Amino acid sequence: MAFFIFFLSFSFSCAIVSGISWSEFLYPNFTASHYKFIDGGGSFLFSRNGSFKAAMSSPGTQHTRYYFCVIHVVSHNIIWSANREAPVSNSGNMILDFDGIKIIDEDGSLKWSTPSLKSSVSALELTDTGNLILMDKFNGTLWESFQYPTDTILIGQNLPIGTWLSSAKTDDDLSTGDYKLLITVSDAILQWQNQTYWKLSMATKAYTNSNYAVEYMAVNQTGLYLLGHNGSVVVIQLNLVQSKFRMAKLDASGQFIISSFSSADGNTDFVGPIDRCRIPFICGSVGLCTDDSQSGAPLCSCPSNFKAGSSKSTNCKPGDASYSLLVSCNGTSNSTKLNPSSLISYLRLGYGTDYFANDFTNPTKYGVDLTSCQDLCSARCSCLGIFFGNSSGSCYQVENVLGSFRVTSSSENDRLGFIKTVVGPPTRDGDDNGFSGQSSNFPIVALVLLPSTGFFLLVLLAFLWCRRSRVSTTGKAKINRPSSPSEDIDAFSIMGLPMRFDYEELEKATNNFKIKIGAGGFGTVYKGTLPDGTVVAVKKITNLGLQGKKDFCTEIAIIGNIHHVNLVKLKGFCAQGRERMLVYEYMNRGSLDCTLFGTGPVLEWQERLDIALGIARGLAYLHSGCEHKIIHCDVKPENILLQEQFQAKISDFGLSKLLSPEQSSQFTTMRGTRGYLAPEWLTSSAISDKTDVYSYGMVLLELVSGRKNCLSRTRSHNTSDDNSNGAPSSSSSTQGIMYFPLFALDMHEEGRYLELADLRLEGRVTSEQVEKLVRVALCCVHEEPTLRPNMGSVVSMLEGEIPLCQPSLASLNFLRFYGRRFAESSAVEQSSGKDSVTLFPKEDNSRSRANSASNTYFSYISSQQVSGPR
Template identity: 30%
Template sequence: MASLLFIIFLSAIITTEAQQGESIVNLGSSLTPTSKSSWQSQSGVYAFGFYQQGNGYAVGVFFAGIPEKTVVWTFNRDEPPALASVTLNFTSDGRLIMQSAQGEETAIANPPERAASASMLDSGNFVLYNSDKKTVWQSFDYPTNTLLQGQRLTDGKELFSSASESDQSTGIFRLKMQTDGNLVQYPVQTTDTSQYAYWASGTYGKGSNVSLCLDDDGHLYLLNSTGTNIKNLTKGGYPTKDVVYFVRIDADGIFRLFSHNLDKKGNFSVLWPSSYNKCAPMGLCGLNGFCTLNDQVANCLCLPGFVSVNPGNWSSGCVRNFTAASCKSKDESTKYIMQPVPNTVWEYSYYSYLILLTKDDCAAACLKDCNCEAASFRDKYCYKQRLPLRFGRRDLNDANIAFIKVAISTSTINKIEPLGRERYSQKDIMILGISFGAFGLIMSVISAIAVYKNRVQAYRRLSNGGSVDLSMDVSLRSFTYSDLEKMTNGFKEELGRGSFGTVYKGTMWNGQKIVAVKRLEKVLTEGEKEFQTEMKVIGRTHHKNLVRLLGYCHDGENRLLVYEYMSNGSLADILFKPEEKLCWDERIEIARNIAKGILYLHEECESQIIHCDIKPQNILMDEYRCPKISDFGLAKLLKPDQTNTFTGIRGTKGYVAPEWHRKQPVTVKADVYSFGIVLLELICCRKSVDWSYPEEEAILEEWAYSCFEARELDKLVSDKDVDKKQLERIFKVGLWCILDEPSLRPSMKKVLLMLEGTVDIPIPPSPTSFLSTI
């Protein structure tokens, strides 16, 4: 009797374990969109059933209770949504069908043998079992755009993106696990060739029957038929308790690894993307459109002479905003010109090519050819093309320039002059001319009197050896060289030397106010008007984190600037001296203030200014240790060979953005790079390049990323009381700023928001990464 009880007890334990992690659905069960709409897994994480799509309903697997980004599998994704009157039936003969109110049936799962039960598993897999509890059908075998933990994408299988986050129908991108062992992303309706691949794992020929696998700890990798791991896409090792992971090819064409914390519903985090360049996916902007990056956000633009078909859906592409007539037409009212679109790449498709010396020759050759609608010029090769153009994106690293044939109407131009003649008679024109002339003469006399009085008063203020009353100053003062000699006592006390010249200590108000006088070296030989124009641009900048320019000297060949005096020297004087150690909160506040100053120069002052030499030596500290950026706006005044380290490159070694070396166009993103280096120096209290450290630690940006990747940020800071989350956040800001590709770096506005903790910061790539090699 005891042995029988033991067998019964053991059987109960086995049955309980077999059903752990699943909820059984029996034959005859049904669902409707408006009442019982889904079968949930035992944990309640996943559900199988109806979800709302547009004005109807679709059937799929999704996260239960989470309203956003939840669908992980969809049945018949390209069919129209079902009406609210449909029913989902698990029939008595083991079929899973959707039945309309009229009795029409659509098979969702029709297994090869009779199903006896079904289950929504905690893994996210919906399965049908036979009477022996063997799986006869499962959703994991038919992935749509997502892979879940434990699910595999086997060789020859594909994932297809959705049309949008809210529309689960098939989109325009695909991810294929090829039979050659390579995992590759393509646009839809293209061949599996390198010409159309925009990302690949680089595992071609590494094995047969390769599968893409995702483990419970977020480890995403490729496994061959012998069970050998041939490529890690992520390292894994992420927390497994109350966290789920999934990978998805998103509507924007990027393949991403997501994590979801079950304790924080709706909180999805991106742990890894296939590419950080959101313009990498080919066809994102449709036909005759091209993608540009702005602060890491992909924007679509149409070719010249084209407009968007549907601004709400850029994949629809662009169409001409004029009616194209044959260039052989006798109609003189329409002319054609070639509009350039520089630094863009397109599908490599052409019907003819020429070897020409210049881009202008290429444009002219296309203009003369009636079959040519566009041309691309690269390295003396001119490729003639027909429309539409596909897979366009802007790439500042690419020298290719496209030319688009655009029609212009001559009727508007021809009408301008006749209208003018008809409107005014000669008498009218004469009267108007005399009136304006007299008015102009009167205003000139008034202005001359005002200028004379102003200069007399200014001269009086400037007398007595530069004793200038700056308390009433509303503009820059113009000093003579002798004025500044007296103010600096013959340029006696040197405060420091920089890339722009030497700085001397001076006094005003008979010694009551200290100023800094900078003597510029190797300044461009400009006329007085040009130099004063530049000074006025700088003089109109007013921000608490910029050193204020008080005046200037343009006397013969002498060019000097008068600044407010900063009593605490430079940030370098404080940051790199152990005895002057700043606490963590001070350093972060300094970083925010520097960012505010650069943001003002880039976006908020009257004329945009690129500093070109952001470094601790050019960040001065006032009496309250508030940082102020100096030497801004002076790069324009330098001769081309005036550099600190490299010929032809503005800036200082260690802080110079990579685009300087590549002779690429330099934008405000060069300052973002330099700020990123300064930020890392502020965090770590050390110089960006210091060979007193071991070789692997000498270059700060490389050492910092290595520690970040290994989750060993504590090695980089000596502060013991730093909040770990804040430390990681600040490091991520710095690593985003120092990316090699300028378009991937955030704007200073975004940098400031990230520093202040008001926006989420994705995991940054390696500073030297851009696009994976195909």
């Protein structure tokens, strides 16, 4: 009896010991399994703050695959797993010994282990940040889980360049899925089957500074960052709502999701891509994804000429059983051919269908016709389909694997899709996506038609040859004939052209160019409505001289491929005969100058700050975020357009390249607008992106004051003499016209920033708020370009990421000369009744223009815009 009682007591004590969970540290010769710690759900180690636990756990509702993993306690999210490729049973063991960690299945087979370590293990720690660390006897780190991420990174964890996160196959199968987030030298990109389908820089909240190379990605309490220069420079930043705990995860669905948790539910801070139809396999192979704006969920169907596959598959297959899809040769030699008896055919997907990879790959070939594009694909066993750019003649190939397609609007692309098929029944195994190339059931009708088809092809080729010869003999007679609508840009191809419109289409859209909404040096702008109801702004370009259609289209291809939330989107163009027109998105709040200097409701300070930040982000993208740096050369309120919620967008970037030879010669010395011209225009110095920074600084001063810099009227101290714009005046004791940037410099030196603010904001803005914008503006208008910050730094200063710069008074003294010359030229204009002064003649070489930019500044400018509002 005593023995029985002792045996029960011993067994009970062992059960208690076996179920104990540990805090923070484990030591060698420790063994754990899910079965051994079943009462705790397999958990055996907790971090000191209780935020994380280590466990032998089975995710989801299945109970067959168990993993050694680290779990975030509040959300129950698995943030790291060791044996994701080799799960074990509920009796499989995690063993900690002096050599490291091993995962052993119940049959004794080794499933996973840590790499060979440089010394013996003394302890295993689970930190408060979720990091598992193997330590030696000196508490040195031998191995840590943060260095081997799976699908998640946490605060305190870095993801270096060249590494990636890999999605799980499903929520309850942690083995590596088909999606990965890769860190490159310039971005963080999402890939499927090694094909890119999204980049972090595409996010509307992302700010990019491409002057530096990325070294690693990190997430913290304020957002997600790609960092370079040993972590001291932000290359891409994604600002999010402040949170104590945040994780970034590549979900099994293919979306990159950033979440914060104060409760089990948590909050989703960011999702990319937000359009789920951009996920490559969202609707299976050859499935067609349509975005349902009401439900927010993607709708899956099959394209025309295709139907749903077997009940076990979400894939689509040809609607006609005579056609079968091909299996790629997975990138083997291009000389690999199909069975000679195979007949290739292409099933059309039609307009309005696009493929995710087209936006991230270059065409295989440019300037070809549809038949040539199909021939290129037919010769490659790795090619499974094509997309043909109708307006550009660009041939895109779908390589190695077929994902899902998505529905697009005609304004997004004009690519026409085709899927490569072979005439013949499906493979014997019934796979919806494969064809062996060895089918014995080749259609008899094809065998009968093949010889006759060859004969007719020969006849057709002979006819085309004769026609080509006839055209070549009459070609000279057509050289001098004016081009007709049918002879516009079809004679050549430019990669990446936006949508092309016919003149008649735009004439109808604008009601015969009836509603004029703007005019300037480049032409006149009209409001129009496209057939699908989209409201657009149509700009008729004038004075293009003898510039050919191809040169025009080359520039438009560059501009049309630039996309940023703070840049006006070019939706299309027209190049027909001598007509050149650009079609832009319509900005319903007009230009900044009308809103800022007009008689409408006053812009509140936060709205001005948002506008300033939007302009800065747009310029930063033009300077450093594009493949080719673009210098705007005419930053001014007239070229800043506003949308709902006063979202600022820069217009007419890159259009200086479209000047006619006459215009180019006229403005050799200068291109821009009075009041915004940087000093280097006047000294024959090099023009750089810092020229735009100067113009931006001048616009920033106008945002502060609510009036034009060159329309400032002075007043005595402690007076309120206002000009016609209702703006404040200078501290000068002399009444009259003066230069506002000089007044801003004076007030900065005296620390009297509130006197610079728009009087209409009285009581609704603080001195500190005004100081922030004024200091940034003065730094931007330094006479020496190298002292001006780049636009990336301007964005960071406005967002509070870096300290405000300190204006250099020595590099701002030129404003005093400008101010005197401004007052003198204004007095001359008023006394003579004229509104302009003479432009410096191009041929005048009698005096070096570099001698004194300050003394000649107002001899160069005109009171009208040099380029005009565009």
